[in-house]
Amino acid sequence: MYSTAYRTGRVGALRATDVGTQVTLGGWVHRSRNLGGLVFIDLRDIDGIVQVAFGTDWAAASVLAMAAAVGVESVVLVEGTVVARSDSTKNPEMGTGDIEVHATAMRVLGPAVTPAIPVARGKGEKMAAEELRLRHRHLDLRRPELQANLVLRHRLMQTTRAYLSERGYLELETPVLTKPTPEGARDYLVPSRVHPGEFYALPQSPQIYKQLFMVSGFDRYFQIARCFRDEDLRADRQPEFTQIDIEASFVSQDDILALAEGLIVSLWREAGFDIPSVFPRMTYAAAMERYGCDRPDLRYGLEIVDYTDAFREVAFNISQAAIDAGGRVRGIIVPGGAVWSRKQVDEVEALAKDAGAGGLLRLRRLDGKLDGPLAKFVDGVGAFDALPDGALMLFVAGSDRVSNPALDRARQECARRLAIVRDDDRQFVIVTDFPMFERDPATGALAAVHHPFTAALAADVAAHPDHPERWRAQAYDVVLNGTELGGGSIRTHDPVTQSHMFDLLGIGDREEQERRFGFLLEALRSGAPPHGGVAFGFDRIAMLLSGAPSLRDVIAFPKTTAARALFEQAPTRVPAADLKDLHIRSDES
RNA sequence: GGGGGCGUAGCUCAGCUUGGUUAGAGCACUGGACUGUCACUCCAGAGGCCGCGGGUUCGAGCCCCGUCGCUCCCGCCA
Numbered sequence: 187m188y189s190t191a192y193r194t195g196r197v198g199a200l201r202a203t204d205v206g207t208q209v210t211l212g213g214w215v216h217r218s219r220n221l222g223g224l225v226f227i228d229l230r231d232i233d234g235i236v237q238v239a240f241g242t243d244w245a246a247a248s249v250l251a252m253a254a255a256v257g258v259e260s261v262v263l264v265e266g267t268v269v270a271r272s273d274s275t276k277n278p279e280m281g282t283g284d285i286e287v288h289a290t291a292m293r294v295l296g297p298a299v300t301p302a303i304p305v306a307r308g309k310g311e312k313m314a315a316e317e318l319r320l321r322h323r324h325l326d327l328r329r330p331e332l333q334a335n336l337v338l339r340h341r342l343m344q345t346t347r348a349y350l351s352e353r354g355y356l357e358l359e360t361p362v363l364t365k366p367t368p369e370g371a372r373d374y375l376v377p378s379r380v381h382p383g384e385f386y387a388l389p390q391s392p393q394i395y396k397q398l399f400m401v402s403g404f405d406r407y408f409q410i411a412r413c414f415r416d417e418d419l420r421a422d423r424q425p426e427f428t429q430i431d432i433e434a435s436f437v438s439q440d441d442i443l444a445l446a447e448g449l450i451v452s453l454w455r456e457a458g459f460d461i462p463s464v465f466p467r468m469t470y471a472a473a474m475e476r477y478g479c480d481r482p483d484l485r486y487g488l489e490i491v492d493y494t495d496a497f498r499e500v501a502f503n504i505s506q507a508a509i510d511a512g513g514r515v516r517g518i519i520v521p522g523g524a525v526w527s528r529k530q531v532d533e534v535e536a537l538a539k540d541a542g543a544g545g546l547l548r549l550r551r552l553d554g555k556l557d558g559p560l561a562k563f564v565d566g567v568g569a570f571d572a573l574p575d576g577a578l579m580l581f582v583a584g585s586d587r588v589s590n591p592a593l594d595r596a597r598q599e600c601a602r603r604l605a606i607v608r609d610d611d612r613q614f615v616i617v618t619d620f621p622m623f624e625r626d627p628a629t630g631a632l633a634a635v636h637h638p639f640t641a642a643l644a645a646d647v648a649a650h651p652d653h654p655e656r657w658r659a660q661a662y663d664v665v666l667n668g669t670e671l672g673g674g675s676i677r678t679h680d681p682v683t684q685s686h687m688f689d690l691l692g693i694g695d696r697e698e699q700e701r702r703f704g705f706l707l708e709a710l711r712s713g714a715p716p717h718g719g720v721a722f723g724f725d726r727i728a729m730l731l732s733g734a735p736s737l738r739d740v741i742a743f744p745k746t747t748a749a750r751a752l753f754e755q756a757p758t759r760v761p762a763a764d765l766k767d768l769h770i771r772s773d774e775s
Numbered sequence: 776g777g778g779g780g781c782g783u784a785g786c787u788c789a790g791c792u793u794g795g796u797u798a799g800a801g802c803a804c805u806g807g808a809c810u811g812u813c814a815c816u817c818c819a820g821a822g823g824c825c826g827c828g829g830g831u832u833c834g835a836g837c838c839c840c841g842u843c844g845c846u847c848c849c850g851c852c853a
Contacts, residue, residue: 219813219815222809226812228813237812242810257804271811275811300785300803304785304787304802306814418850420852633853747846
C-alpha cells in the first residue's frame, strides 16, 4: 500500500511473516549503534521503527562505513533482506522486534545537521523546553508521540465526517473574511485594501452563516470550522481553533442532543473507549444547586447541601447575618476530612476566599464528638447529628452568587486531596435550561448567557413577560469530567422576537440593529424554519482522547501563550508600503 | 491588564541560600577502539555574551532594578 518509486513500503508494519522478503525502506535515522564490524541503525518513519543491521557478512565495507558515518535524523534509503532475529537478540519492546533488516545497500537522500532538539530520547530523558519545541517544530513533529496525536486527530475528523454525512448532514463552507461582531470576544481584524478604513473580521464561529443555511433550506449542515478569537490564551485555549459546527432545521433540543450523543460516542469509540450511548441530563439550576457550577465533575460526590433551615436555630453571627440578608448556608460533607490539620483546611479555605467567599465555616466529628469553632453553637441541633464520624463539613454563608463559586472550588480541592478522582473515569452529563440572560452586577445590563440568537423557553416568556432575567433558554452544554466539550441552542427563527432580543440586550435602536444584523433579520423575514444546533471544541476533544496535557500537542503549528508563532515568526512587521496600500498607519516603528 | 514559575554548553540540569581561583555533570557532537547492540560500551577532545540592559561592590552566573522570551493561573474568552 505504501510502495512507491523509492521504497517497497513503510517500516513499522514489518513482522516475522515478512522474513525472507527483499525490501527497500526510506526513513529517518532515529539512533545508531556502531560496534565496529557491526553497525545498527534504527530506521524510523511515521509507522514505527525497525532495526537495520550492517554486517561484514552481507554488506560491503563501503556500505558499512556509510552507515557508521551517517548522522541522526538524516533521511536514508536502505536495501536489504528481512531476517528473523535469534531468540537472544529479539526486542520485545519493539513492534518489529522479532525481525531486522540486513542491509546490502544504502543511500543518504537527505543528510541532517545535528538536530537542535533531540527527537529520539532514552528512557526517562526529558523533552526539550516547549519554547524550543515550538521554534523547531519540524523536528518536534517527528516525535512518535506527536505523530500519534495528529494521526488520531485525523481519524477523529474522518469519523466526524462519516457520522454526520451518513445522517444527511452536508459539509458546507463559510467565509473566513467576514463581518466584525460587536458581541463576544475580540475579533481579529483584516484591513480592506479596496475600501479605505473598512475591515473584515475573522469569524469567532460560523454562527450566523449556519443559520442562513437553514433559512436557505440546507436543513442539515456541518463544518469542521476554523474559528478565531483575539483573547488571552491558556493551556486549553488557542487564538485559532477548530469546532465541529452543526445546525439542523425542524428540530427540537432532543433531536440535537441525540445527534450530539451519537457523535461523541462514535468519536470516543474511534479512540478506543466504549461509553454509554445516552448521557444523564441535569438542569442548570440543579447543577448550580448541587455542584455550584454549570459544568459539574460527576466523577465524585461531595455534593452541596442546603443547611439554611438548620442554621436558623444556630445563634452564630455570621450565619444569622447571611440568612437575615436573604442568603443561605450551604456546605459540603467531606468524609475523612476531620483528620485534616488546621493548615490543610486553611489552604482549602484560601481557594474559597479566592473565589469570593468571606471564609469557610468548619465543623467536624472526631471520635463521635462535634468539634470546631461552630461546635458549641450547633450542639443539640438535630440536623447535625447526621454528620458521620471522621467527616469535615465546610459551609459558606451568603448569597448563591458568592457561595456557588466558592463551594465549587472547595469541592474540587477536597476531591483532589481525598484522591477520589479516577483518571480513567468518564462521566458525561448534558446540562440544560441555562438562563437566557445574566445581569452585569456593575451596570445592571442584560447579557446573553449563550448568544443573542438563542431561543427562550416559550413557557417562561409567557409566565414572566416583563422579567427576562427569569427566562430559561433552550440552550445546552455537553460536559465531561468538569470540562465543557461543546454546547448549543435552539435559535430564534422569528424576526420580531429576534429584534426584541437585541432590544433587551441593549444592542442599539432598530436602525442600528438593521445595520449590524440586518442580513440576519432580513433572512428571518424571508421564511425561516425552526432550527438549532451545537458546536464542539474539536481540539479539546482531540486533546482529551490523546491524553495530551496541552492543546499545543494536538495542533500541528500552535501559537504560544503570547499568540506568537515561534517557527514561522508570526506576527511580524511589514513594509511601510504594504500598510499604505491598506490605508493603515502604525504608531509602532 | 495582574500574579506565580523558569531562562547557565546543541539538549536536560547542578552551581545562586552565605558574591571570591580556571563555571561543572549527563546526553548529543568530533577523533579513536570494538562483530549482536537496541539509552551499546570504553578512551580522548571540542564546546559558555550564565536571556538582554543597567545598578550595588575591590569583585556579580549569584544581590538590586528594568526589560525580553517561554509557561501556569486570575481578569478576559456572547
